[in-house]
Every structure is written in structure tokens, then in C-alpha cells.
Amino acid sequence: MAANQAVALPDDPAELAALSEAVIAKLATAAFTASTEGQLLETAEILERANRRFDGATSALLAEISDRSAYRKAGFLSLHAYLAGGLRLGDGEAKRRRITGAGTARLANLQGETLPPVFPATAQAVADGAIGADHVVVIDEVMRKIPSAVDPQVRAGAESRLAEVARDLTPAGVRTAGHRLLAHLDPDGALTDERDRKRLRQFGLGGQDQRLMSKVRGYLTPELRARFEVMFDSWAKPGMNNPADPASPRGAAEAADPATLAAAAERDDRSLGQRQHDALLALLEAEQALRPGAGRALSSELVITVTDRELAEKAGVALTATGTRVPVGELVELAADATPHLAVFSHATGQPLYLGRGSRLANKPQRLMLFARDRGCTAHHCNAPFARTEAHHFPDWADGGPTDVDHLGAACGRHNRSVGKNVGEWETQLVIDGPARGRVAWRPRTPGRRAAWRVNQTHHAELLPIQGPHAPPAPEDSRIEAHLEHLLGA
Incomplete structure (x- = not known):
């Protein structure tokens, strides 16, 4: 069949999707050995263009699923939950598809009216197969950083320009172009105001790695940064809150004995980052010690579950109620400092064997039992x-x-x-x-x-x-x- 010859296709989306799956399945078994080098490259370009158009079609589909809350028919509470769990995409890919859909699809407002895409030029480039979801994610990232004070027409022009350069650049290249664009729109940061700072603020803990360590990601407002600096200047002084030094003063430096602090500072070989880490830990420990009991709730208390075998061998990893994994070797130190509730259960069956300190409040034993089981x-x-x-x-x-x-x-x-x-x-x-x-x-x-x-x-x-x-x-x-x-x- 000639390349420019029209192909009769059904109008029903479900039939089109089934047909596309059949085509891809056939293509997956096709023999490329007989193709010339030019045909191979042409096929690669066609497939990539089709993949990018699929991103646009997927965005339109997800917009309809979202507008009609169709994900609830499958038992999910949100579009993200359906993508991550129902389609087994995971959180990262689910977020990428939501961002792509939010920027390029035609969504309905509260009155049921269908609105044009938030990024119209970007949506057109996706429909043309010129750019894909990775480009859209970068464009969205850049557009979010444009100050609120920038004129709407200038903002629209920036989106159009980003979509234009994305047709020729990789996503990384679009990010570089976006940084230059932001520098042009607000070279000295004068347009950034309180609305932008509130919109951009964030603080989060990354997942635990194989060493059970976690990275922190954040974007602090001036107020929070100032408060951190004041706290660190006191709690993270050399010699203060040193977990390796039993004689190190605890709490704020202003309350410490000067001679004791000076002696501890002489022994302190921690880096600034280590001292600030230990200051945060000491501050949270002090705050938790002052907090009144939480009744049935365990969210504000240190609760740990561990298997009987791990406890006996003093090896392995325990689990806290907040989801953090703690080496059993450090469990003894936590128990000494915080007197946690400890749920021990069978390694083989997962059935609770012992619940320590679980009867302080009437319904806490049930909560501890649920934690040990669930x-x-x-x-x-x-x-x-x-x-x-x-x-x-x-x-x-x-x-x-x-x-x-x-x-x-x-x-x-x-x-x-x-x-x-x-x-x-x-x-x-x-x-x-x-x-x-x-x-x-x-x-x-x-x-x-x-x-x-x-x-x-x-x-x-x-x-x-x-x-x-x-x-x-x-x-x-x-x-x-x-x-x-x-x-x-x-």
C-alpha cells in the first residue's frame, strides 16, 4: 500500500484502540532484516511520531476518565490511584501522565464546559507527533516558575516559544532554554512575590535507600529559612547535642553551662552538616517529650514492630508506625531514649506474640494489634x-x-x-x-x-x-x- 494512500479506520475509540494493539503486536513480530538502512531509520521516526501522538490520545482519554470519575467504577478514589495501582504504572509514571494531560488535554470546568488546553501550542505539538510527554513535563516545570506578576500575554508567548523550541530539542535542551527564558522574564528576581513563594514552598523526605538513609528535598520560604538559621545557631553549636558524647549538653546552647559547653566543643569533631542533623534530632526529641498523650492515636508516638527471630539475633530491620525502617541494632538505643511501644510477632506466621506497654489507654491494645498485623x-x-x-x-x-x-x-x-x-x-x-x-x-x-x-x-x-x-x-x-x-x- 502506498504511503500516502488513505486507510479506512473505525470511528469508535475502543475499536481504534483494539486495532492499534493488533498492529503493534504484528509489528513486534515483523522481520526488519530485509529492510534497508533508510527504511529502518524511517520506521524508527514513524514509530516515535506515533508514540508521541499516543501521548496526546492518552491525555484526552485520561481527561474524560477524570471528568466523569470513571476510575471509581474500578474501585479507585482518584485518577492518580487508578494509574499507579490499577494500570500498575507506579507513582512516577502516573504523575508524568497527569501532568501531560493537565497541560495538553481539553478539561471540563465545574459548569461542565470544555476548556481549551492550558498549553495550546504544546498540545498541538504533541498532536503533530513532534514532542512527547517528557517534553511536556519540562514545559510545565518551566511555566510553573514564571512569576505570577508576569503579564498573561507574555506568559502565553513563553509557552508558545517553549513548544516551538521543543520541536527541535531534547527535553534537557528545553529545560536549558527554559532557564534562559526565565532569566529574561525576571532577570533580578524583582517580579517574584509572596504568591510565588507560597506556591513553590515544599519540604519532603525521600525514600530510604539500601543503607536506610534518606535524602531531604525542599524549597524553603524566607521565613522558614530564617527560623532554621536561628535554631541551628543555638542547637547546632560545636559541642551541643552530640550523640557520641555523653557529656554533651542537650537542648539550646543558651541553657548550657558555658564551661561544660566549651569542653564539649573541644571534643566535637563533627562537620557542620552533622551538627545540624543532630540538632534537628534533639529538637524533635524535646518536642515529643513535651507533647501530651495522644490517646488511641499512634501517629504521634514511637511504635515499632519486629520479628522474634530478628530480636533474638539482634539483626535485621524493624518497622515503625510511620513506615520507617530501623536497624535492630539501633532499636535498643531508641527504646532507651523514647520508651517506645514494641510489638513482637512470629517471623514464620506474622501472628502477634507479645505486645509490650500496650495497656496504657483503653483502646490502645487494639491499635497495637492492628499495627502488628496490618x-x-x-x-x-x-x-x-x-x-x-x-x-x-x-x-x-x-x-x-x-x-x-x-x-x-x-x-x-x-x-x-x-x-x-x-x-x-x-x-x-x-x-x-x-x-x-x-x-x-x-x-x-x-x-x-x-x-x-x-x-x-x-x-x-x-x-x-x-x-x-x-x-x-x-x-x-x-x-x-x-x-x-x-x-x-x-
Whole structure:
């Protein structure tokens, strides 16, 4: 067939998607050995142009899914959750697709009107197959940095210029061009105002690496920076809050004995960065010591779970309620300094064996039991740590569900509110047999069929080879009580 010959294609999007999948499947088995070098290069360019147009088509599709909240039909609470968990893209790729869609798709406003793309020139370049999602992400990054005081027409011109250069440059090249553009729009930073600073502020902890260390990422407002500097000038002085020196003064330097501080400073060989790290740790320890008890909540207390084998061997990694992994070797120091609640459970079965200091408040033993069992939100693919969860009832409290351990599960606020009796909502139950016994299973209420029960493996990665979803029996099944007695060691 000639390259310029029109091909009759269906108008239905689902049929087009199925047809494109068939074409790609056929192309994946095609033999390129008979092609000339020129044909190979031409094919590569065609495929890349098609991939970029797919980005545009995907953005339009996601805009419709978002406008109609269609992701709820699959049991997800947001478009991001559907992309990350439902399509198994992960948070990074889900964010990239959301940014691409937000900038290039036609979204509906609250009145139901379809609006033009936020970045019209960029959207056209994607539709032409000239640029892809990676270009769009960089353009969005640059546009967010343009001060609010810049005239809207100038802002629109900047977007058009970025889309134009993106047709010829790599995403990294677009970022370089964007930096030059920003320098031209606001060379001395005079246009940046309080609105921009509030919009750009952020502070976050990166994930733990293989050494269990974490990087910090942030963009501080002048006020927060000033407060940090004042605190560091006192708490991070040489000799102050040195964990390696038992005689080092703790707290603020103004309250320390001058002679003791001077002697500690002579012994202090820490770098400035290490002293500031230790100052932050000391400040948080002091704040936690002054905080009143939190009742049933564990989010404001240090709670640690560890296996019996790891505790006996003094090796391995313990888990806190906020999701942080702590080497068991450091667990003793934490216990001495903070007197944490400690949940110990069997390495082989994951069943709680001992709950220390769990009876201080009436309902805290149940929360500790949930932490030992669930570790975090039990909803499918949710990675919220236990400190950000609530005690979820099944059946629901409004339907007479009791506040008993075998009728409770850890659920973050969003997933707790997602349980209901309507299509798109979730139902939950305790698994009482199979390798997932004692765990909380979830399934979405989907139209016309019963979805499979799902057990969240996110917080129990070490059990993945033997875990799997199992349909729980009816709540009144007597084996629930039998299993609960075994779980509690009764």
C-alpha cells in the first residue's frame, strides 16, 4: 500500500484502540532484516511520531476518565490511584501522565464546559507527533516558575516559544532554554512575590535507600529559612547535642553551662552538616517529650514492630508506625531514649506474640494489634503507613459493626471513606483460611460481576511468595472466632 494512500479506520475509540494493539503486536513480530538502512531509520521516526501522538490520545482519554470519575467504577478514589495501582504504572509514571494531560488535554470546568488546553501550542505539538510527554513535563516545570506578576500575554508567548523550541530539542535542551527564558522574564528576581513563594514552598523526605538513609528535598520560604538559621545557631553549636558524647549538653546552647559547653566543643569533631542533623534530632526529641498523650492515636508516638527471630539475633530491620525502617541494632538505643511501644510477632506466621506497654489507654491494645498485623493501610496497593490510618470497621459501624479486633482493619482516611454499598465503592472482610489468614481483604463493587478479593502486599513484601487473595467466608462463620483465639494466643 502506498504511503500516502488513505486507510479506512473505525470511528469508535475502543475499536481504534483494539486495532492499534493488533498492529503493534504484528509489528513486534515483523522481520526488519530485509529492510534497508533508510527504511529502518524511517520506521524508527514513524514509530516515535506515533508514540508521541499516543501521548496526546492518552491525555484526552485520561481527561474524560477524570471528568466523569470513571476510575471509581474500578474501585479507585482518584485518577492518580487508578494509574499507579490499577494500570500498575507506579507513582512516577502516573504523575508524568497527569501532568501531560493537565497541560495538553481539553478539561471540563465545574459548569461542565470544555476548556481549551492550558498549553495550546504544546498540545498541538504533541498532536503533530513532534514532542512527547517528557517534553511536556519540562514545559510545565518551566511555566510553573514564571512569576505570577508576569503579564498573561507574555506568559502565553513563553509557552508558545517553549513548544516551538521543543520541536527541535531534547527535553534537557528545553529545560536549558527554559532557564534562559526565565532569566529574561525576571532577570533580578524583582517580579517574584509572596504568591510565588507560597506556591513553590515544599519540604519532603525521600525514600530510604539500601543503607536506610534518606535524602531531604525542599524549597524553603524566607521565613522558614530564617527560623532554621536561628535554631541551628543555638542547637547546632560545636559541642551541643552530640550523640557520641555523653557529656554533651542537650537542648539550646543558651541553657548550657558555658564551661561544660566549651569542653564539649573541644571534643566535637563533627562537620557542620552533622551538627545540624543532630540538632534537628534533639529538637524533635524535646518536642515529643513535651507533647501530651495522644490517646488511641499512634501517629504521634514511637511504635515499632519486629520479628522474634530478628530480636533474638539482634539483626535485621524493624518497622515503625510511620513506615520507617530501623536497624535492630539501633532499636535498643531508641527504646532507651523514647520508651517506645514494641510489638513482637512470629517471623514464620506474622501472628502477634507479645505486645509490650500496650495497656496504657483503653483502646490502645487494639491499635497495637492492628499495627502488628496490618503495618499500614490494608486497601489494595495503598502504601500509607500505619500512622496515617484509622480503625476501619467491617461491617460498618453504622450497620452495627462491633469494635472488635476481628472486625477492624487499618485503613487510611480516604480508603476508609471509600467503603460502601454502591458501585465503585469497596467492601472488606477478614480472611480466616489459607496463607493470608488473619489479613484484611478488599474488593470493589463492580457492576454485573463480583471482583476478586485483594490483600495488600505493600507492607508485607517478605511474605509475597506465599501470600495471595482468598475469598473470606460469611462473617458469622465460627472459624473467625477460632482463628481470633489462636491469633491472640488464647
